[in-house]
Amino acid sequence: MVFDQSDFNELTRKAAEVTLQAADVPRLLRLRLGPEHELSKAAEEMLGRLETLVRELRSFHGIPETSPNDTVER
Amino acid sequence: MTELDYEYLLRTLSDAHSRANEIAIAVRGRVGVEHRLSELGNSAVAQIETVLRDMRRAVAEESQSAHTPERLSASDAATITPPGASPRSPVRSPAPASDPAAEHWFPAFVNELLERYRADGGITFETVENILQARKNAFVQDLLIARRMYRAYPHLFQEASSSPR
Numbered sequence: 492m493v494f495d496q497s498d499f500n501e502l503t504r505k506a507a508e509v510t511l512q513a514a515d516v517p518r519l520l521r522l523r524l525g526p527e528h529e530l531s532k533a534a535e536e537m538l539g540r541l542e543t544l545v546r547e548l549r550s551f552h553g554i555p556e557t558s559p560n561d562t563v564e565r
Numbered sequence: 566m567t568e569l570d571y572e573y574l575l576r577t578l579s580d581a582h583s584r585a586n587e588i589a590i591a592v593r594g595r596v597g598v599e600h601r602l603s604e605l606g607n608s609a610v611a612q613i614e615t616v617l618r619d620m621r622r623a624v625a626e627e628s629q630s631a632h633t634p635e636r637l638s639a640s641d642a643a644t645i646t647p648p649g650a651s652p653r654s655p656v657r658s659p660a661p662a663s664d665p666a667a668e669h670w671f672p673a674f675v676n677e678l679l680e681r682y683r684a685d686g687g688i689t690f691e692t693v694e695n696i697l698q699a700r701k702n703a704f705v706q707d708l709l710i711a712r713r714m715y716r717a718y719p720h721l722f723q724e725a726s727s728s729p730r
Contacts (some may be wrong), residue, residue, distance in 0.1 A: 497658070506588050513581040513632045516574055519710050522703055523566045530623060541585065542611040546594075547605055550597065 500550040506548055510541040571624050572721050578617045585610050600601050601693045 517534035524531050589606030596602050677696055681689045715722055 502588055502591055502595075505584065509581050509584045509588065512584075515615070515710055515713060516577055517576060518706060519570060522707055522710075523570060530616070530619055533619055536614040537609070537616050538606070540612050544602075544605045544609045547602055548670075551566060551602060557594075561620070 496552055499548065503548040503552070504546060506541070506545045510538070510545055513541055514538055566627075569714070569721055571620070571627075573710075573718060574620055575617070575624070576718060578613060578620060582610065582617060584614045585613055670700050670704050 500502050517531060520528065520531040520534050526532075585606070587620075589603070589610050592606045593603045674697065677700075678688065678693060681692060681696070
């Protein structure tokens with residue numbers, strides 16, 4: 492299968508953007524409800540899965556895995 | 566949690582869900598459904614759905630509890646409690662969103678200090694500094710989120726400020 496590099500770059504960029512946007516959800520829930528609340532934990536899990544997707548997309552098409560954009564500041 | 570918080574969270578989650586779903590579909594189309602990347606995409610979308618569902622449930626429960634007799638004052642509750650039955654404890658209503666003083670960090674900070682002082686029978690400068698730093702971090706995070714809320718959904722703030730108090 493042949494992959495279009497620029498296409499994957501674009502997908503990765505979009506995924507990183509969604510991750511950054513979604514990071515407010517666990518952040519706000521943690522502030523309001525505390526880190527032990529079920530909703531906060533579920534939101535943390537959500538953010539973790541998005542970060543994993545971005546990391547794997549990067550490594551799939553050759554961008555170094557240790558990009559500082561892979562993990563959102565919590 | 567204020568109505569504004571819920572509104573912002575629901576909108577952010579809905580938006581993230583539709584965008585993540587588009588990405589997951591695009592990834593599946595490129596690498597096939599069996600590929601690990603596709604699984605990761607599906608898993609991220611599924612978790613966003615879970616949070617969105619839980620959040621909607623929390624909003625529904627909150628709005629339901631706002632219309633039940635549990636929110637009566639303690640004296641009201643005592644009045645309608647049958648003799649012999651123990652009165653139900655009233656639900657603590659959240660601090661009103663329109664009362665900034667009730668949400669100010671300073672009284673909460675002082676209360677936390679006093680609680681620590683009473684619990685430990687004393688307090689150190691280091692503890693006070695740590696508690697203040699934690700409050701400061703929370704405040705800064707809150708401020709940044711509020712700015713993003715305003716940038717993303719300015720009309721929510723207009724609605725909130727024009728709604729009856």
